[in-house]
Amino acid sequence: MAQYTIKRSCGHEEKITLFGKQKDRDWRMGQEREKKCLACWKKAKEDNPDPPQAILRKTTQGVEIVVLKSFEIKDQLKERGYHYKDDLYISEMAGPMGILGMGSGQKGWVKIINEEGPLMAEVDFLEGVRAQIKIRQEPGATLAGMFEALLEGRPEFLP
Numbered sequence: 001m002a003q004y005t006i007k008r009s010c011g012h013e014e015k016i017t018l019f020g021k022q023k024d025r026d027w028r029m030g031q032e033r034e035k036k037c038l039a040c041w042k043k044a045k046e047d048n049p050d051p052p053q054a055i056l057r058k059t060t061q062g063v064e065i066v067v068l069k070s071f072e073i074k075d076q077l078k079e080r081g082y083h084y085k086d087d088l089y090i091s092e093m094a095g096p097m098g099i100l101g102m103g104s105g106q107k108g109w110v111k112i113i114n115e116e117g118p119l120m121a122e123v124d125f126l127e128g129v130r131a132q133i134k135i136r137q138e139p140g141a142t143l144a145g146m147f148e149a150l151l152e153g154r155p156e157f158l159p
């Protein structure tokens with residue numbers, strides 16, 4: 001166990017405590033650098049009680065991640081290889097969330113991932129920016145293996 005002082009994405013420094021192997025610590029530190037410091041996160045939350053929304057859905061090319069309400073994190077998304085689209089179609093989502101805009105003409109950032117490791121890393125990033133994550137299960141489709149791994153211990157991602 002060791003304490004590290006890292007620079008957060010907001011530019012402030014913060015102390016974090018990390019455990020485990022050096023390799024894992026290095027990886028975690030990279031993740032932590034993407035996040036805002038606690039004070040900035042609290043402030044952002046007060047200013048914007050409406051967090052980014054991330055929808056994961058299965059496509060023929062892989063898992064498509066669609067991030068909506070993304071203004072706060074648009075630079076980070078761009079850097080991570082997301083593409084902006086203003087013609088997204090998001091069909092109505094069942095469940096208590098009554099989530100998001102429905103229908104066509106939605107604006108958001110999109111990225112397609114087709115490997116489990118990068119998908120996990122992407123979800124870590126999204127959790128780091130406090131996005132609300134939901135998995136969109138297409139009617140009739142079974143969960144892909146990648147989703148099953150992702151959902152282990154995180155049933156809250158399902159609508």
Ligand SMILES: [Zn+2]
Binds near residue numbers: 008036038
């Ligand atoms: Zn800060």
